[in-house]
Amino acid sequence: MIRELSWVDPLYLIFALRWTVAITLLALAGGASLGLVVAACGSSGNAASRLAARAYVGLVQGIPLLAWLFLFFFGFPIFGIDVPGWLAATVAFSVYSAGFLGEIWRGALLSIPKTQWEASASMGLSYLEQLRYVIIPQAVRIATPPTVGFIVQLIKNTSLASVIGFVELTREGQMTAAATLAPLPVYLMVGALYFALCYPLTTYSRFLERRLHGAR
Amino acid sequence: MALVELRSVVKRFGDHVVLNNVDLSVQKGEIIAIIGRSGSGKSTLLRCINGLEPVQSGEVLVDGVAVHDPKADLRKLRARVGFVFQSFNLFPHLTVERNITLAPTIVKGLERDKAAVLAREALKRVGLEEKLHAYADQLSGGQQQRVAIARSLAMSPTIMLFDEITSALDPELVGEVLRVLENMAREGMTMLLVTHEMNFARRVANRVLFMNQGTIWEQGPAAEFFQSPKTDELRNFLGSVLN
Numbered sequence: 221m222i223r224e225l226s227w228v229d230p231l232y233l234i235f236a237l238r239w240t241v242a243i244t245l246l247a248l249a250g251g252a253s254l255g256l257v258v259a260a261c262g263s264s265g266n267a268a269s270r271l272a273a274r275a276y277v278g279l280v281q282g283i284p285l286l287a288w289l290f291l292f293f294f295g296f297p298i299f300g301i302d303v304p305g306w307l308a309a310t311v312a313f314s315v316y317s318a319g320f321l322g323e324i325w326r327g328a329l330l331s332i333p334k335t336q337w338e339a340s341a342s343m344g345l346s347y348l349e350q351l352r353y354v355i356i357p358q359a360v361r362i363a364t365p366p367t368v369g370f371i372v373q374l375i376k377n378t379s380l381a382s383v384i385g386f387v388e389l390t391r392e393g394q395m396t397a398a399a400t401l402a403p404l405p406v407y408l409m410v411g412a413l414y415f416a417l418c419y420p421l422t423t424y425s426r427f428l429e430r431r432l433h434g435a436r
Numbered sequence: 437m438a439l440v441e442l443r444s445v446v447k448r449f450g451d452h453v454v455l456n457n458v459d460l461s462v463q464k465g466e467i468i469a470i471i472g473r474s475g476s477g478k479s480t481l482l483r484c485i486n487g488l489e490p491v492q493s494g495e496v497l498v499d500g501v502a503v504h505d506p507k508a509d510l511r512k513l514r515a516r517v518g519f520v521f522q523s524f525n526l527f528p529h530l531t532v533e534r535n536i537t538l539a540p541t542i543v544k545g546l547e548r549d550k551a552a553v554l555a556r557e558a559l560k561r562v563g564l565e566e567k568l569h570a571y572a573d574q575l576s577g578g579q580q581q582r583v584a585i586a587r588s589l590a591m592s593p594t595i596m597l598f599d600e601i602t603s604a605l606d607p608e609l610v611g612e613v614l615r616v617l618e619n620m621a622r623e624g625m626t627m628l629l630v631t632h633e634m635n636f637a638r639r640v641a642n643r644v645l646f647m648n649q650g651t652i653w654e655q656g657p658a659a660e661f662f663q664s665p666k667t668d669e670l671r672n673f674l675g676s677v678l679n
Contacts, residue, residue, distance in 0.1 A: 339525035342486055343539035343591065344514035353538060357529050 225400040236392030246310045251317025258322025263329040280319025288312040293384040305386035328363035368425035445494035456650035469637035472647035478630045486517045518588030518596040524580040526572040558586035578609030598629040
């Protein structure tokens with residue numbers, strides 16, 4: 221049934237935006253937890269765990285996100301596990317985020333000079349205390365701009381979840397466009413909403429970057 | 437008993453022998469300067485004393501702790517052995533105060549406010565009370581190195597190890613750091629210094645060690661050591677650095 225584009229449509233789109241935000245947050249929670257493990261393994265002294273981390277990162281970064289989505293959405297039912305779209309999307313985005321965040325954080329950890337480890341060790345700090353008080357605070361500062369940058373990518377990439385039927389901003393836009401036959405205004409609005417979400421983050425990331433290179 | 441006792445210490449990096457059967461005994465209150473060409477093993481010697489480098493064989497006994505033992509309580513040891521690096525190695529994300537209070541609060545469990553008093557005292561000893569709230573990148577190299585010394589002092593170490601601590605400094609900043617060392621020497625601190633400052637070594641050290649090819653090639657009381665070197669190697673070395 222074809223209907224006119226009306227004033228409620230932007231509201232529906234704005235409501236759908238929260239699912240974009242929700243799936244991003246879920247993916248970040250999962251991706252950050254797994255990414256920490258990847259970063260820890262990737263920067264550890266153990267060659268086997270370094271190799272495992274590198275293999276994981278290579279695998280994730282070498283396969284398109286869309287393929288991961290299909291893999292979890294169509295793959296699980298083969299084993300008799302039926303997964304709703306949001307869950308498949310969460311798992312796929314988490315796996316994907318962990319590969320990128322893990323690599324960003326590994327790089328940040330390894331960029332802290334060895335001498336910082338030595339100085340804190342020679343004061344009697346244990347390994348975990350070194351990490352907590354000396355290494356991680358400095359690594360966080362280095363990792364924040366690229367991490368925020370990645371989050372911006374992730375927000376935009378959640379639009380892919382629309383292909384497995386998860387109703388987030390893009391899917392809502394598709395449905396509205398189909399119902400009203402007014403794709404141009406609808407997708408302009410969709411674009412504007414993504415922009416409204418991403419641009420402040422990009423600006424923030426730039427600000428962090430400048431602060432990082434400006435001092436301390 | 438000696439404060440530091442090294443017995444037949446051997447340290448290798450791969451096939452390369454860095455310390456070859458080194459014996460050394462350091463008494464409480466002694467100030468020992470270690471000189472030698474780069475690659476002669478002098479920095480490694482210091483790093484073996486606080487366990488930064490494990491040794492392949494021999495014994496390293498420091499203030500009653502068997503450092504060579506893989507089960508050694510390095511935390512306890514390092515709380516009493518101060519180490520100052522050539523590149524200062526202040527923690528850039530922390531204020532001067534927190535740099536100094538970090539180890540006392542974490543390793544010794546001291547309360548923050550008590551540690552803060554300690555930090556102020558330590559900074560006073562190096563003449564930098566006013567830099568309490570500064571960050572490392574707001575300080576000159578000489579000031580950073582004095583903060584690094586204060587950071588070690590705040591742990592009330594029984595011995596201090598200094599690894600070429602003036603080598604990274606502009607010449608005009610060397611003096612302020614050496615003056616701090618001289619004050620500590622006067623207060624009776626046991627110190628081992630790897631240094632290129634021959635005049636300083638002559639003036640302040642009780643004993644000077646010349647390291648060559650991973651061994652303590654020659655040693656003696658400062659005055660005698662510089663006045664009449666016994667080996668050709670030392671004579672050549674002194675000739676090249678003093679002229």
